[in-house]
Every structure is written in C-alpha cells, then in structure tokens.
Amino acid sequence: MLAAALILALFSVSAGWILRESFQASILDRAREQLKLQMFGLIATVDYEAGQLVIPDTLADPRFNQLNSGLLATILHQGKPVWKSRSVLVEVFPDPPLSEPGQWIFRQVQDQSGKNYYQLSISVYWEEDSAATPYTFVVREWDQPYVAQIKSFENTLWVWLGGLVVAAIVLVFGLLNLGFRPFRRLASELNGVEQGRQQRIDRVYPQEVMPVVNNLNRLVEHERSMRERYKNSLGDLAHSLKTPLAVLKGLELESPQTWAQQAQTLRDQVLRMDEIVNYQLKRAISAVPQVSGQGAVLLDMYERMSKVLTKVHSDKTIQFEQDIRSGLRMPWDDGDTLEVLGNLMDNACKYGGHRVRVSGRIQGGQIRVAVEDDGPGIKDGDEDRILRRGVRRDERETGQGIGLAVVADIVSASAGTLTIERSSLGGACFLIRLPLNW
Structure with missing residues (x-):
C-alpha cells in the first residue's frame, strides 16, 4: 500500500510539473502577442518627415504616458535612442540584438534595478527619396503581472492536485482494505483451524479467493x-x-x-x-500417495506378486488369472501398489480354493481393480467388520488382521473406495474404484 501511495504521489508531481510548464509557455505566448499588438500600435502612430520620425506626444495606450506603468517603448537608430515613451524614466536596458528587417526577437531582460521585463524588438527601414533609414523599435513590459498569474496557477494547481492525491490515496487504501478483508477473515479461520476450534474453512469467499481456500x-x-x-x-x-x-x-x-x-x-x-x-x-x-508422474504399471506388479505367492503358497495349486488392461497405471508407486495387490492376492490365496483372478480396467471414468477367489466368500454383514484393524477374515488363519485395513487406508488416501462383493468364481471379490484423473 505504501508503494501504491508513493507511485500515485510521484505521478501527481510529474503531472503537476507538466501542467505548470504548459501554463507558463502559454503565458509567454500571450505576453509575446500582447507586445506585438503594442508594437503594431506604436508603428502605426509614427510618421517620417524630413528624415526624422514624428511621434505624437500621447500614445493610445495610457500606460506609455505614465511613469512606472510597467509598459515602455523605445526607438533606436544605430544603437542610440532617438525616442522614448513618457513611461521611461531612468531604466537602463541592454541593447537589443541586431536582427534582419521584419524579424521579431522576444526575450526576457532586466533593468539596472533588477526588475524583469519581457522585451520584443523589430528592425524597420524607413524609406524617403530612395534612401532607407534603419530603426529598431523596442517594447518592454514588466513581467510581474504574468509571474503573478503563474504563481496563482501554481498555488491553485498544487492545492487541487494535493487534494486529489490525498483523496486518491484514501480511496486506494480503502479499496485495498476492502480487498484484503477476505484474507483477514481467511487468516482468522486458519487460526481457528490451528487452535482446533473448527475443522476446515467454511465461509464463502469471493470467486478470486476460492481456489486458495x-x-x-x-x-x-x-x-x-x-x-x-x-x-x-x-x-x-x-x-x-x-x-x-x-x-x-x-x-x-x-x-x-x-x-x-x-x-x-x-x-x-x-x-x-x-x-x-x-x-x-x-x-x-x-x-x-502418489498423485503425479507415471505411477506403477498394474500388470507388472501383478506378475511380480503372482510369482512370489506361487512360492509362498506352494502347498496349494493356485491358478492365477488376469484380465488387466495393457499399460494401466495406478496412482501409487511400486511399493504401495505391491502393498495393495499383495494383501488382496495373499488373502485370496489363503481363503480361496485354487483360483485367483485379478482384473483391471477403466470404466465410467474410474480405474477399477478387482481381486477374486473361488472360496466360500464373505458372510453377509461381515464386509465392514473385516476392514477394521485387528479383525481377521478367518481366526484360524495366521496374521495380524491389519492387511485389509492397510489396503483401505491407501485406497482412501487416493480418494478411492474399497468394497466387497460376490465373485463370479463363487468366492469374494474385493473391488477398488479410483478416480481416473490423479
């Protein structure tokens, strides 16, 4: 928020400086045009008789006729004054620069007392009897009225800009405060989750925040x-x-x-x-659980496990069958896949007869893996019980009763389900359903 305020202030200062420079340039243009009008009026009153300029005692603009009026006029011939308006008393100015006839020269000058003036000069040739006499007409105006306008504009400009900046900063802070309000509520809810007062973030947040939630x-x-x-x-x-x-x-x-x-x-x-x-x-x-990458190939894991279980259950003649889609991958690494498949296939060998069938396919947007046996199956009502830790399918068999619970944990951690159904072989069918997009 501080950075936003600084950027806004910098932008406003830059805009203010540009506006000030533009206004000052327009004031200078206006001063130049005003002096041109005065110059045209002065030249229009001048006559040339007998090789001399004839100028009325009183000019149209009364400021030329009044001392300290701030508007001065001078006519020079070869750098020497030949006429001054009554408004000129003792002011001394640097000589105007030489210029071609008809060329306007506008600049700022200073008299001996330090007063600043805008000066406009032009060279004029007066012809009589085929002889041309050069004269330089100079009009000067005190710059204080124009400077006062610039100062007044600056004061007004900075007051308005300052007010706009303050209002904009308040608005920005208000909008940011409003925008961060959901995050403060989110932080409060996270603290509640951390302290154990709630289980999850329950509030509804703006659409932009919901992915984070x-x-x-x-x-x-x-x-x-x-x-x-x-x-x-x-x-x-x-x-x-x-x-x-x-x-x-x-x-x-x-x-x-x-x-x-x-x-x-x-x-x-x-x-x-x-x-x-x-x-x-x-x-x-x-x-x-593994949720990205390649995942374990189910068919490869089946082949490894069937070889191991053939040796483990050598006292039985187990016939392993498979109907697994080629290239089907599980959302786990090899270790977890072997853990799941091994527990289910080992149980099928223990409690089944002589046939164990493993199938794997994609159906209905899900990965479906089934492990079946030809044993007596599961008693009705025992499906949920045998999935609990420490409960064995048959108390006469060895084991700790945690194999199926471990399988259920791994499947549940991957947002899947483990159900027990009746197999077409006559025994139990342990069916795993997993989301396809893992």
Missing part, C-alpha cells in the same frame, strides 16, 4: 489424514507386536534347560518384530 482445505484435510495415518500406524505397530511379545514372554516360563532349544524361536520373533517396525515406519513415511 479450496487448496488450503485440501492441505488441512491432508494434514489431518496424515496425523490419523500416523496414529493408525502406531496402533498397527502395537497390535502387530502383541503376538511376538507374547511368545517372548512365554519363554520366561520355560525351564532353563530348554532355553537353548528356544534360541531359534527367539531369533524368529525378534526378526519378525524388526520387520514389523520397519514396515510400519515405511508406511508412516510413505503416507502421501
């Missing part, structure tokens, strides 16, 4: 989801460590003679806890 709301929601994810990760970590810790605690009850035999169990549980901690740290750090 929407981005801030997304940022607040993202930060809140991050905190929730950290909280869930800690809960998952605590839940996952229960079983290994219970095993280790059970070793205390063993007799010292069997401690050597339990060394492998101890190493396995410590390794398991290390894996759990590393995994949950990775999940917390990579909480931001």
Whole structure:
C-alpha cells in the first residue's frame, strides 16, 4: 500500500510539473502577442518627415504616458535612442540584438534595478527619396503581472492536485482494505483451524479467493489424514507386536534347560518384530500417495506378486488369472501398489480354493481393480467388520488382521473406495474404484 501511495504521489508531481510548464509557455505566448499588438500600435502612430520620425506626444495606450506603468517603448537608430515613451524614466536596458528587417526577437531582460521585463524588438527601414533609414523599435513590459498569474496557477494547481492525491490515496487504501478483508477473515479461520476450534474453512469467499481456500482445505484435510495415518500406524505397530511379545514372554516360563532349544524361536520373533517396525515406519513415511508422474504399471506388479505367492503358497495349486488392461497405471508407486495387490492376492490365496483372478480396467471414468477367489466368500454383514484393524477374515488363519485395513487406508488416501462383493468364481471379490484423473 505504501508503494501504491508513493507511485500515485510521484505521478501527481510529474503531472503537476507538466501542467505548470504548459501554463507558463502559454503565458509567454500571450505576453509575446500582447507586445506585438503594442508594437503594431506604436508603428502605426509614427510618421517620417524630413528624415526624422514624428511621434505624437500621447500614445493610445495610457500606460506609455505614465511613469512606472510597467509598459515602455523605445526607438533606436544605430544603437542610440532617438525616442522614448513618457513611461521611461531612468531604466537602463541592454541593447537589443541586431536582427534582419521584419524579424521579431522576444526575450526576457532586466533593468539596472533588477526588475524583469519581457522585451520584443523589430528592425524597420524607413524609406524617403530612395534612401532607407534603419530603426529598431523596442517594447518592454514588466513581467510581474504574468509571474503573478503563474504563481496563482501554481498555488491553485498544487492545492487541487494535493487534494486529489490525498483523496486518491484514501480511496486506494480503502479499496485495498476492502480487498484484503477476505484474507483477514481467511487468516482468522486458519487460526481457528490451528487452535482446533473448527475443522476446515467454511465461509464463502469471493470467486478470486476460492481456489486458495479450496487448496488450503485440501492441505488441512491432508494434514489431518496424515496425523490419523500416523496414529493408525502406531496402533498397527502395537497390535502387530502383541503376538511376538507374547511368545517372548512365554519363554520366561520355560525351564532353563530348554532355553537353548528356544534360541531359534527367539531369533524368529525378534526378526519378525524388526520387520514389523520397519514396515510400519515405511508406511508412516510413505503416507502421501502418489498423485503425479507415471505411477506403477498394474500388470507388472501383478506378475511380480503372482510369482512370489506361487512360492509362498506352494502347498496349494493356485491358478492365477488376469484380465488387466495393457499399460494401466495406478496412482501409487511400486511399493504401495505391491502393498495393495499383495494383501488382496495373499488373502485370496489363503481363503480361496485354487483360483485367483485379478482384473483391471477403466470404466465410467474410474480405474477399477478387482481381486477374486473361488472360496466360500464373505458372510453377509461381515464386509465392514473385516476392514477394521485387528479383525481377521478367518481366526484360524495366521496374521495380524491389519492387511485389509492397510489396503483401505491407501485406497482412501487416493480418494478411492474399497468394497466387497460376490465373485463370479463363487468366492469374494474385493473391488477398488479410483478416480481416473490423479
């Protein structure tokens, strides 16, 4: 706002200076024209007889006949005065410059007392009997009336310009204050979000500000989801460590003679806890889903995971099938894509029979990924329950019951949905729907 005021003031000063110079130039033009009229009147009254100029004692303009009137006239011949008006007393001026006949010379001069005059001179040749005699006619007028007009104009100009500048600055400050009012309200709402008094920015703002508001709301929601994810990760970590810790605690009850035999169990549980901690740290750090760039190719991730699960579930003859659109990319990096696909395919291998089918396509403006098995399926009413942390689809199977919850978290973070339906293979179908424009 200060910069705007300075620019406005500078512009006004520049405009004022230009107007002053223009007005001063017009005053000088008017002074020149006035002196020309006086000169024409003086020349018109002059007669030439017997080689001498004949001039009336009284001129038409009374100021020529009155001392200290400020209007003076002089006629010179070869640089020497041959006539002066009655208004000339003792004023002494520098000689007018020589000029060609008929050439007007206008300039500002000063007498011996320091008074300033506007002076107009012209050279005239008077002819008689084929002889031409040169004369220089000089008319001078005191500049004080013109200077007074310029001063009066300047005073009026700066008063008006100053008033306009003050009014414009007040108007600019008022408009800026009005324009920044939404941002002050926005800052107040952000402070409310920071203090926990409100969950998001709720007010309606001008159209130009709404994109900022929407981005801030997304940022607040993202930060809140991050905190929730950290909280869930800690809960998952605590839940996952229960079983290994219970095993280790059970070793205390063993007799010292069997401690050597339990060394492998101890190493396995410590390794398991290390894996759990590393995994949950990775999940917390990579909480931001990939929303730009290329994304992971679903078909490549499927091929990697099917090879791994074939070895893991070697006790079963699993037939993996796929109907994945070529080049279909997910809105995640390889790690999150493998996490989602791995959990769903591993569950299908555990709870299904011998067939696991993965499909991926774009339909209805969405990315749709389905993982199906030929097992007994999900009991009616259990769909929401098994997506909660710590709940296993079948308590007889090993695991911590967090796999599906992790999948749901990743999908939800990408504005997607995870639903459970009946598969055409006879078992469960876990269907992921994701926005196409990520």
